Amino acid sequence: AQSVTQLGSHVSVSEGALVLLRCNYSSSVPPYLFWYVQYPNQGLQLLLKYTTGATLVKGINGFEAEFKKSETSFHLTKPSAHMSDAAEYFCAVSESSGGSNYKLTFGKGTLLTVNP
Amino acid sequence: NAGVMQNPRHLVRRRGQEARLRCSPMKGHSHVYWYRQLPEEGLKFMVYLQKENIIDESGMPKERFSAEFPKEGPSILRIQQVVRGDSAAYFCASSPLPGRQPQHFGDGTRLSIL
Numbered sequence: 001a002q003s004v005t006q007l008g009s010h011v012s013v014s015e016g017a018l019v020l021l022r023c024n025y026s027s028s029v030p031p032y033l034f035w036y037v038q039y040p041n042q043g044l045q046l047l048l049k050y051t052t053g054a055t056l057v058k059g060i061n062g063f064e065a066e067f068k069k070s071e072t073s074f075h076l077t078k079p080s081a082h083m084s085d086a087a088e089y090f091c092a093v094s095e096s097s098g099g100s101n102y103k104l105t106f107g108k109g110t111l112l113t114v115n116p
Numbered sequence: 117n118a119g120v121m122q123n124p125r126h127l128v129r130r131r132g133q134e135a136r137l138r139c140s141p142m143k144g145h146s147h148v149y150w151y152r153q154l155p156e157e158g159l160k161f162m163v164y165l166q167k168e169n170i171i172d173e174s175g176m177p178k179e180r181f182s183a184e185f186p187k188e189g190p191s192i193l194r195i196q197q198v199v200r201g202d203s204a205a206y207f208c209a210s211s212p213l214p215g216r217q218p219q220h221f222g223d224g225t226r227l228s229i230l
Contacts, residue, residue: 004158009156032217034217034218036221041125041223041226042223042224043120043122043207043221043222043223043224044159044207044221045221046218046220049217049218051217090158090159092158092159094217100172101217102147102149102164102171102172102211102214102219103161103164103172104149104151104159104161104209104219105161106151106158106159106160107158108156108157108158109156109157109158
């Protein structure tokens with residue numbers, strides 16, 4: 001069984017400050033890991049994904065995340081927050097192989113607010 | 117825009133009525149997934165369908181909920197005799213191959229039960 005824990009349901013930063021959103025996962029098989037962003041009343045947009053290979057992955061809008069197997073973490077960062085980054089962020093995991101590799105398991109989300 | 121299309125965007129029903137949610141996958145995608153998002157919760161997997169087949173409905177409540185993806189037309193998530201607890205956002209996602217990530221999401225249907 002897989003699970004995702006996002007530490008902090010609400011993170012508030014100042015414009016220009018570092019953004020750090022935390023995600024820890026558990027998976028019995030090598031995982032695929034994802035970060036999605038959700039703006040109000042919209043669907044989920046993929047920010048970035050880790051499947052195999054390089055553990056530091058870069059996504060859209062200046063975000064990046066690092067897969068750390070030893071820590072079972074996939075934290076999302078951005079060096080300098082912009083007002084337009086205010087949204088809810090979801091970390092998700094799926095199996096990389098096996099019969100249920102289509103099934104995404106999501107964390108509860110972290111609401112990011114950016115203060116001017 | 118050839119993205120995943122869901123309609124209606126908002127749906128209001130009274131308790132006991134039926135709700136039908138529609139999802140047209142991205143062009144070229146024949147695998148559809150439905151997720152439910154309850155308030156202040158992440159998305160929870162409900163069901164995975166291919167054309168004319170339900171592959172995995174392990175996340176779907178056993179009663180009142182059903183899903184289909186006919187040979188022609190959109191996928192339908194149907195909720196009979198709705199109750200207040202069915203109020204949620206329902207998202208559809210699609211992919212071109214089974215298990216192929218990432219899944220592409222629609223904008224969801226917000227279901228409100230009066």
